[in-house]
Amino acid sequence: MSSVPLQVQFDPSAARFGASRSQKRLEDDRLLVGKGLYSDDRAFPDAAFLVVLRSPHAHAAITGIYLEEAKKAPGVIAVWSAANLRADGVKHIPFPALFKRADGSPMAAPLRTPLADGKVYYVGQPVAAIIAKTREQAQDAAELIGADYEDLPCVVDPRAAIEAGAPQLAAGGNIAAESRYGNAAETDKAFAAAAHVTRVELHNQRLNAFALEPRCAIGVVENGRAVLYTQNQTPTAARELLAAVLGGKPQDYRVVNGDIGGGFGMKTGLTPEDVLVCHAARKLGRPVKWRAERSEEFLAAHMGRDQHYRGELALDRDGRILGLRMQMLANIGAVPVGSSAMIPLAMVAKVVTSVYRVPVVDYRCKAVLTNTMATGAYRGAGRPEGNFLMERLIEQAARELEIDPVELRRRNFLRPQDLPYKTHAGEVYDSGDFARMLGQVLEAADWNGYPRRREESRRRGRLRGRGVAAYLEWTGALPTETVDIAIDAEGGVTVFSGTQAMGQGLETTYTQLAIEIFGIQPSRIRIVQGDTDRATGVGSVGSRSAFVGGSALVAASRKMILELKNAAAEALEAAPADLEYADGRFRIAGTDRAIDLGELAARQPGKLMRVSATETPSTPSWPNGAQACEVEVDPETGEARVVRMTSCDDVGRIINRMIVEGQIHGGIAQGMGQALYEGVVYDPDSGQLLTGSLMDYCVPRADQLPPLRAEFDESIPCKTNLLGVKGCGEIGTIGAAPAVVHAVLDALREYDVTSLDMPLTPGKVWKALQHK
Numbered sequence: 115m116s117s118v119p120l121q122v123q124f125d126p127s128a129a130r131f132g133a134s135r136s137q138k139r140l141e142d143d144r145l146l147v148g149k150g151l152y153s154d155d156r157a158f159p160d161a162a163f164l165v166v167l168r169s170p171h172a173h174a175a176i177t178g179i180y181l182e183e184a185k186k187a188p189g190v191i192a193v194w195s196a197a198n199l200r201a202d203g204v205k206h207i208p209f210p211a212l213f214k215r216a217d218g219s220p221m222a223a224p225l226r227t228p229l230a231d232g233k234v235y236y237v238g239q240p241v242a243a244i245i246a247k248t249r250e251q252a253q254d255a256a257e258l259i260g261a262d263y264e265d266l267p268c269v270v271d272p273r274a275a276i277e278a279g280a281p282q283l284a285a286g287g288n289i290a291a292e293s294r295y296g297n298a299a300e301t302d303k304a305f306a307a308a309a310h311v312t313r314v315e316l317h318n319q320r321l322n323a324f325a326l327e328p329r330c331a332i333g334v335v336e337n338g339r340a341v342l343y344t345q346n347q348t349p350t351a352a353r354e355l356l357a358a359v360l361g362g363k364p365q366d367y368r369v370v371n372g373d374i375g376g377g378f379g380m381k382t383g384l385t386p387e388d389v390l391v392c393h394a395a396r397k398l399g400r401p402v403k404w405r406a407e408r409s410e411e412f413l414a415a416h417m418g419r420d421q422h423y424r425g426e427l428a429l430d431r432d433g434r435i436l437g438l439r440m441q442m443l444a445n446i447g448a449v450p451v452g453s454s455a456m457i458p459l460a461m462v463a464k465v466v467t468s469v470y471r472v473p474v475v476d477y478r479c480k481a482v483l484t485n486t487m488a489t490g491a492y493r494g495a496g497r498p499e500g501n502f503l504m505e506r507l508i509e510q511a512a513r514e515l516e517i518d519p520v521e522l523r524r525r526n527f528l529r530p531q532d533l534p535y536k537t538h539a540g541e542v543y544d545s546g547d548f549a550r551m552l553g554q555v556l557e558a559a560d561w562n563g564y565p566r567r568r569e570e571s572r573r574r575g576r577l578r579g580r581g582v583a584a585y586l587e588w589t590g591a592l593p594t595e596t597v598d599i600a601i602d603a604e605g606g607v608t609v610f611s612g613t614q615a616m617g618q619g620l621e622t623t624y625t626q627l628a629i630e631i632f633g634i635q636p637s638r639i640r641i642v643q644g645d646t647d648r649a650t651g652v653g654s655v656g657s658r659s660a661f662v663g664g665s666a667l668v669a670a671s672r673k674m675i676l677e678l679k680n681a682a683a684e685a686l687e688a689a690p691a692d693l694e695y696a697d698g699r700f701r702i703a704g705t706d707r708a709i710d711l712g713e714l715a716a717r718q719p720g721k722l723m724r725v726s727a728t729e730t731p732s733t734p735s736w737p738n739g740a741q742a743c744e745v746e747v748d749p750e751t752g753e754a755r756v757v758r759m760t761s762c763d764d765v766g767r768i769i770n771r772m773i774v775e776g777q778i779h780g781g782i783a784q785g786m787g788q789a790l791y792e793g794v795v796y797d798p799d800s801g802q803l804l805t806g807s808l809m810d811y812c813v814p815r816a817d818q819l820p821p822l823r824a825e826f827d828e829s830i831p832c833k834t835n836l837l838g839v840k841g842c843g844e845i846g847t848i849g850a851a852p853a854v855v856h857a858v859l860d861a862l863r864e865y866d867v868t869s870l871d872m873p874l875t876p877g878k879v880w881k882a883l884q885h886k
Contacts, residue, residue, distance in 0.1 A: 172801020612651015781846020
């Protein structure tokens with residue numbers, strides 16, 4: 115695609131916000147000494163406990179459900195099935211109607227009712243709710259519920275789900291919706307003219323989000339309103355969905371977060387358990403609490419990835435890309451959550467051509483229903499999957515054409531002079547120097563010193579391999595965010611933001627931004643998030659918090675300074691132009707007459723000054739970078755261990771380098787986990803979850819990771835927001851998986867192993883070695 119005009123919003127005067135100062139995280143003083151407030155820490159007088167009875171079947175008709183014995187059990191307050199909720203007017207949790215089927219009809223899928231109504235569609239689906247005085251009493255009573263099921267055939271693989279004769283989960287078939295991008299006819303011409311075509315088939319496997327803190331929800335009635343105490347990345351959206359399900363207006367509900375022990379996209383929207391505790395609190399007139407067991411999180415928290423790809427890359431005789439074809443079947447489970455269809459049908463297409471010039475494309479994406487738990491947002495949300503496909507195609511093409519993989523990438527990179535650049539999905543890359551990122555990571559990784567390290571590994575009986583990946587991220591989902599700032603009579607500055615901290619250090623980052631403008635001590639700044647009575651907004655998804663929320667904070671801070679200046683001019687009987695501001699005080703230039711923030715606020719009605727500002731960057735941001743990985747493989751056991759991992763990223767201006775580095779490291783760890791260890795498995799015949807505990811699902815440990823080296827290039831600020839920042843929370847995940855896979859395949863090159871699906875477990879690698 116050709117270059118396009120771009121509205122430039124980056125404010126060069128904000129470059130000071132890119133000072134990369136590694137201010138110690140302010141929230142850690144509280145969290146590290148056990149003073150955090152997580153959902154399960156909350157206690158309410160007279161609280162009852164809710165337990166969910168879940169389906170043991172992957173697909174079945176509910177022919178009878180018997181609650182009477184459970185109702186008689188000690189301590190039991192109420193026992194409900196779907197019929198009880200229906201009688202009370204409780205509706206289903208809607209998903210956004212953004213996509214259609216091939217015939218133009220709306221997306222179709224089983225309704226997400228809080229309790230299964232007539233049928234169950236996956237193992238772990240909620241069937242009944244038990245509320246008792248204690249958790250133990252509710253658990254005991256759950257065992258007394260009788261249910262009759264009529265087993266139905268199930269299907270867990272989307273490839274099987276679209277075959278003739280497959281069990282049907284929705285009227286009209288199992289393809290819930292689909293999307294298409296590009297120009298099929300032009301792409302066909304490009305392939306017909308190609309000197310070489312590379313083809314890959316791969317499965318980007320299903321992952322468990324595995325937040326350290328299990329989900330928890332507490333419903334409380336306060337002042338006539340249902341209040342949901344929880345841990346949610348998008349509290350405003352949860353409030354709106356509560357109103358849609360339980361009736362009334364969003365303002366009739368309140369959602370309150372405490373600290374959040376990891377989200378990764380899984381803690382978004384509204385869950386059946388959220389609905390149940392709020393409905394129970396209103397109906398029973400007392401607080402009601404639910405907290406997931408770890409086994410429930412494996413079964414019934416939405417999962418990530420699970421996409422099957424066929425990709426084809428057309429190249430000329432010099433290795434330059436002519437066109438790309440992609441066919442994708444995405445397993446979105448049986449009962450979609452809000453992000454289930456959006457990720458495969460929209461997000462992948464935004465980045466699949468990555469940092470490369472691809473003249474024509476033809477993408478065909480289908481969201482398929484299966485008898486599994488829903489997939490949805492998980493760190494990266496479509497961008498890791500799209501980048502992985504492109505990197506695997508590039509790497510495979512390099513092998514087939516006998517061109518150095520680094521050189522093949524360089525031949526196909528978009529150049530800085532090509533930007534701004536409009537993609538086939540209608541997105542605009544505003545800035546980047548992709549070849550520069552690759553060059554810097556190779557230097558930092560001592561790429562040229564690899565042969566020496568390989569020989570040293572060989573002397574120890576290990577196979578050593580190296581791999582590289584270049585990648586592009588899309589950040590800034592749902593670009594508008596509003597921030598309010600208030601100043602009180604003590605001179606304290608309070609920032610109200612609808613974004614949400616969940617471990618990424620927003621309290622520190624936002625405080626640093628406020629300090630730059632107000633020039634006061636951190637102790638005078640307070641960040642308020644996660645309470646829909648105090649701040650509303652999109653929330654924290656898609657690496658948007660600093661990109662959009664930070665920009666809104668700066669806009670609101672500047673607006674406040676202007677209003678304060680006018681108030682100070684009136685108070686000091688001076689012209690605004692004669693005032694200087696520094697360290698929280700306005701002073702008439704050349705005199706000792708001054709007034710501070712608290713004094714100004716005290717002069718206002720209510721002894722408070724408050725302003726609001728909304729910021730809408732003109733386009734998303736496009737962080738990018740490269741990672742280089744080296745692994746050692748033990749040929750006797752098949753175990754692959756990452757021994758070196760280096761990244762170099764362009765995330766625009768950096769506010770706090772230590773926080774950004776931590777985000778990159780965390781993302782890399784999760785990407786390595788997908789490459790080597792993690793994978794959700796369902797039994798194809800019964801639909802039972804086979805990886806339902808940490809005995810069966812491997813999450814990487816710290817001792818399995820090498821020291822991670824993260825480099826950054828701040829010389830290319832984003833041009834579409836006030837700060838020049840680009841999102842950083844997910845980018846590490848995107849590059850790690852392909853870099854690790856390429857390194858393992860390189861180690862196995864002498865065994866003629868050219869392709870393996872993730873995770874590259876010891877058993878899988880060992881079998882490949884024996885076979886070859």
